[in-house]
Amino acid sequence: MHKKNKHKDGYDLSQLKNVLPELEPFVFVNTFGKETIDFSKPEAVKALNTALLKAHYDISFWEFPNSYLCPAIPGRVDYIHYISDILKRSHIKENIKVLDIGTGANCIYPLLGNREYDWQFIGTDISEKALKTAKKIIVKNELAQVIGLRHQPDKASIFNNVIAETDKFSITMCNPPFYKSEAEALEATTKKLKGLGHATGEFIRNFSGQSQELWFQGGEKAFLHTYLYESSLHKTNCFWYTSLVSNKDNVKSMYKSLKKLNATGVKTIEMKLGNKISRIVAWTFLTPEEQKEWTLNEAI
Numbered sequence: 001m002h003k004k005n006k007h008k009d010g011y012d013l014s015q016l017k018n019v020l021p022e023l024e025p026f027v028f029v030n031t032f033g034k035e036t037i038d039f040s041k042p043e044a045v046k047a048l049n050t051a052l053l054k055a056h057y058d059i060s061f062w063e064f065p066n067s068y069l070c071p072a073i074p075g076r077v078d079y080i081h082y083i084s085d086i087l088k089r090s091h092i093k094e095n096i097k098v099l100d101i102g103t104g105a106n107c108i109y110p111l112l113g114n115r116e117y118d119w120q121f122i123g124t125d126i127s128e129k130a131l132k133t134a135k136k137i138i139v140k141n142e143l144a145q146v147i148g149l150r151h152q153p154d155k156a157s158i159f160n161n162v163i164a165e166t167d168k169f170s171i172t173m174c175n176p177p178f179y180k181s182e183a184e185a186l187e188a189t190t191k192k193l194k195g196l197g198h199a200t201g202e203f204i205r206n207f208s209g210q211s212q213e214l215w216f217q218g219g220e221k222a223f224l225h226t227y228l229y230e231s232s233l234h235k236t237n238c239f240w241y242t243s244l245v246s247n248k249d250n251v252k253s254m255y256k257s258l259k260k261l262n263a264t265g266v267k268t269i270e271m272k273l274g275n276k277i278s279r280i281v282a283w284t285f286l287t288p289e290e291q292k293e294w295t296l297n298e299a300i
Contacts, residue, residue, distance in 0.1 A: 001074065001078055001272070002078050002082055002271075006056050006077070007052070007077070008074075011048070013027055013035045013036075015055060016051035016055055017051075019054045020050055020055075022050075023037075023047045026041065026047055042066060042070065043066075045070055045072075049062075049071065052073040052074075059111055060141060061136075061140035062111075064133045064134075068105040068130065069104055069105075070106065073112070075273045076109060076112055077116065078273065079271070080112050080113050080116055081116070083171055083173060083280065083282070086171065086240055086242070086267070086269075087240070090291065092171075096119045096120065096170045096171075098110075098119050098169065098171055098172070098173060099122050099169045099171075099173075099238065100113075100124070102124065102174060103124060103130075103131075103134055103149065104125060104130055105127075105131075105134055106134070107147070109121070110143075114146055114147060118146075119170075120146045121147045122148045123147065124149070124151070125151065126151075126154075126155050150162045158226055158230045159233070160230060160233075163234050163237050169237060169238040170239050171239060171241075171242060172238055172240070172243075176223045176227070176243060176245075177219075177223060220245070220246055221250050224250055224254060225253070227241075228254060228257050228258060228261060229257075232261040232262070232263075235285035236286065236290065239294055241282065241284065245280070248277075248279065254266075262285065263284065264284055264286060264288075266281070266283045267283075269282070
């Protein structure tokens with residue numbers, strides 16, 4: 001994990017049970033004599049992450065339907081810290097505004113980014129229902145002045161309809177859907193549950209998730225290349241565009257496409273969380289002169 005990640009040394013479940021007593025029933029001592037939870041149980045996972053937000057990020061209200069994705073906080077905040085490094089290396093340190101693509105009902109990236117770095121956010125989503133839930137979380141935590149939401153009416157679009165001509169974002173972020181279909185998502189979850197030693201006769205998705213959160217026609221690769229193309233149509237609206245990339249084989253094709261689209265800078269940052277390896281791909285279309293002008297304007 002990133003050196004600034006508050007969870008790099010594990011969880012203090014005693015502390016978390018104190019801040020969220022509802023977590024207590026899900027905690028048990030494993031065969032190694034260590035307190036843990038059953039990660040195959042969706043209610044346990046949700047309680048753990050709710051406790052982490054309350055204990056470490058002063059998020060007192062984080063409620064959403066169980067049918068929506070429940071993100072793992074340590075991995076999500078890692079993304080936040082790594083893009084903070086990108087911004088600092090580009091001398092962008094003030095007035096940071098982030099566009100979160102597919103913010104979802106849990107609104108997790110805006111919550112973490114604001115609490116850790118005081119960034120402002122605009123979150124987009126194709127689901128009005130998800131945005132309504134996210135709005136309630138924002139208002140309940142008194143963050144309406146720094147986190148805004150925009151509805152994306154076109155399921156096939158990323159930036160069209162949600163970026164205005166005058167918008168200026170320091171960076172974008174996105175955790176794209178990586179399955180091609182619901183069937184592929186169900187197969188992956190069944191395999192995960194078997195790995196956790198859980199019986200799969202009765203289907204349980206331990207991180208839940210709506211269709212728009214988990215799969216996209218053509219899978220992660222198709223989504224990413226739509227993202228790349230549309231970002232090239234908004235070259236000066238954002239300094240850095242970024243996305244998580246689950247499948248490492250997609251990185252090479254992204255670099256090829258970005259070269260054709262005349263990106264002026266591309267970088268990949270590897271993220272490791274336990275046994276899982278992911279990566280962030282970041283790109284910009286700004287020339288050195290435009291980058292310098294941007295940082296000067298942002299400092300004013």
